[in-house]
Amino acid sequence: MSEAPGRVDDEHARLVFDVFAQACTSRVTLEHVTGRWGILAMAALRDGTLRFNALRRRVGGVSEKMLAQTLQALERDGFVRRDAQPTIPPKVEYSLTKSGAKTAELLMGLIDFVESQMPEVMEANARYDAAKGL
């Protein structure tokens, strides 16, 4: 702990890693809810319980694979509850848990704000593109 054969970089690298690792603990979870289909699934479930295919139609444009994957991740994280009735044909109902509902609410706050900004965003886009187009 006195001589340093490595460079200063070593220490710096550790710092970076720490910050990164710390930020990453929730990163994965965060990406489940902010991900492309995560947002839509959470949003769709805000109105109430839905079965797999109903949810799939509600979201629109999602493949079975991706919806299943998304729902599994959200269920594993405790944001979505999965109620499978062992009947034939199977009936599986999805709904938000308490923390899922809170998350969806926060998500909606962000979405609504961004949506409210869309006119400005489109303007900004146009300005940016025009400046580049010169």
Added chain:
Amino acid sequence: MSEAPGRVDDEHARLVFDVFAQACTSRVTLEHVTGRWGILAMAALRDGTLRFNALRRRVGGVSEKMLAQTLQALERDGFVRRDAQPTIPPKVEYSLTKSGAKTAELLMGLIDFVESQMPEVMEANARYDAAKGL
């Protein structure tokens, strides 16, 4: 515009498309801020103005390419301001715009909540995995 050679599916497809398109207007923008590096860049800029490489070190683990891409998208959307001084060597400063700051704030609300839930999330993960592991 009277006869419909296509099937009912056509209409359904249009409905799905509409919903999807509507949701998608802000989707792209939303993904810029919720994306992997978008979140980190916005978070890093909350503390103030940063130059490209400083920001890069602050975020940690991001390649030049991805940071440049991320910043361009955020600038194009009007969330980040880019101040380039035509000096040699070049000096470019990045900061949040007003709407960028508001977005970052909402983002932080979401992140903080998810982070506060991490113990429960990890528990949920463990329970889920245990149930699967049987």
Added chain:
DNA sequence: CAGTATCCATTTGGATACTG
């Protein structure tokens, strides 16, 4: 310094077919 350009590995994601 602040990027752009290129190449390449990995990941992502959808269509399809099949199962309980």
Added chain:
DNA sequence: CAGTATCCAAATGGATACTG
């Protein structure tokens, strides 16, 4: 109905080298 399994196309993302 509610998925799983497989295959393959496309997008993502990083390392590297180069430019103004």
